[in-house]
Amino acid sequence: MSTKPSAIVIGAGIVGLSITRALQSKGWKVRVIERHPQAQGASVRNFGMIWPIGQTLGPAYDRALRAKEIWKEMSAKAEFFAEETGSLHLAYTDLEMKVVEEYTAAMDGVKSAKALSPTQVAALSPATKLEGLKGALWSADEMIVDPREAVLKTAKYLNSLEDVEFIWNKAISRIEGNTVYSGKKSWSADKVFVCSGADFETLYPEVFEATPITKCKLQMMRLVQQPQDWRIGPPLCAGLSFIHYKGFEVAKSLPELKSIYQEQYPELLELGIHVMVSQNGLGELTIGDSHEYGLNLDPFDQNHINQLIIDFLKTFAQFKDWSIGSSWHGIYPKMTNGAIDFVKDIDDSVTIVNGMGGAGMTLSFGLGEEVVERI
Known part of the structure; x- marks a missing residue:
């Protein structure tokens, strides 16, 4: 009997939720660790616009259209408002x-x-x-959700799925190998995904400083x-x-x-x-x-x-x-170099997923699938 691969996702904003969804659908066991009682960052402080029109033709536009399809799917499953408005x-x-x-x-x-x-x-x-x-x-092409509702209900829905666990109110202060630490508590998994927005500089200050x-x-x-x-x-x-x-x-x-x-x-x-x-x-x-x-x-x-x-x-x-x-x-x-994302493998265990600027709602669900596909 084979053992399912395991992952830890740091951050329960839209990027973390996107990675979690993609991993779970591929048969991974996922633990999501969020520093707040619920997502409080940029993921819930935006228009709720899924906005393909703003993306250039090619990978960005294709990713936006795929993300829109996933938003429609998640709206039906997690029961939150989503309207294809144009x-x-x-x-x-x-x-x-x-x-x-x-x-x-x-x-x-x-x-x-x-x-x-x-x-x-x-x-x-x-x-x-x-x-x-x-x-x-x-x-x-455009769609509207209410980010405050959609992010919260998506997390609750994912948490209800088999092999997904959310741990709230725990700030990860360091990562060593495939183990993450919050004070004296620690968790380990095969892979770690750092999806904590600009806060990734706390865990990897040298990487942040060296990144455009x-x-x-x-x-x-x-x-x-x-x-x-x-x-x-x-x-x-x-x-x-x-x-x-x-x-x-x-x-x-x-x-x-x-x-x-x-x-x-x-x-x-x-x-x-x-x-x-x-x-x-x-x-x-x-x-x-x-x-x-x-x-x-x-x-x-x-x-x-x-x-x-x-x-x-x-x-x-x-x-x-x-x-x-x-x-x-x-x-x-x-x-600052025009890139539409920042995906960096720190080592064989840890990957940072970040850097979508103001297009997180538009691109994240598509990016999440792409990141997981290449594992």
Whole structure:
């Protein structure tokens, strides 16, 4: 009788959950160790957007589509909200509309991208401000979950499976060979996966220092549940998102658009602000966000940044209730060399899985399968 291979996964955020799911499906015995009573990091502090449109064609886009399929599967099994919404990127200038048309032409037959008229936008989105609207980019690929609900319920579901165990409230302070330690307690397995976000620097400071990686702080808010079950339709973005995502770089007019934004919105670009909104199953609206990069991030949130986000959002969106229910910041690791992930074998036993920047919800489930496949 053969013994199942065993693994320890450090971190119960979306990356750790993705590795755990992939391992369990391949017949591994998995123990997940999380330093908090439940996931509290960037995995629960985001829009909940599964966002293939932001990814470049090739491995990243394919990984995003695979991740979306897994999210659908997990939503059904773990019973959390997931909605295939698609997305709208709104255009209010001729140049923004030119970028939309260039992008859709480049993606013809490849992605679901389509240019819409203002009338078509109005039919999809009661939340869009139509005054001055030139049109929009429509994509059918995007999906929304509520990260707070989805990450929690996915962990509970995985914990219910055979040969999966979650250990909460234990911080791993060192790893020696295939054994991990939290104070005097220790656990051993055939493989160890370090999926603890930027905190991996605590376990492997030399690796962190030698890696082209930094940290990003973002500020976000959540508006209250909209009255009378009012829905915004697809999540909304405006022009600043065109210059944020690499997927749009196929549009030839993008450099010109970026140059105009640098003159028109210097403060927004300096703060890394591009504005988006998504709606969860309860009807609450998540809005944001800003991007501050570096290793000495401001521990204090700036109300001025939140107000800039709200003010820009009001130029293209209209809601029933703008009351803010909560605000927060999140911090995630991001590669500085353009890589979409950081997967490093420390030795035969230990692998770090990290570095997806702000695309963790979009890419992690796909990456988890890829990492486990190569063992």
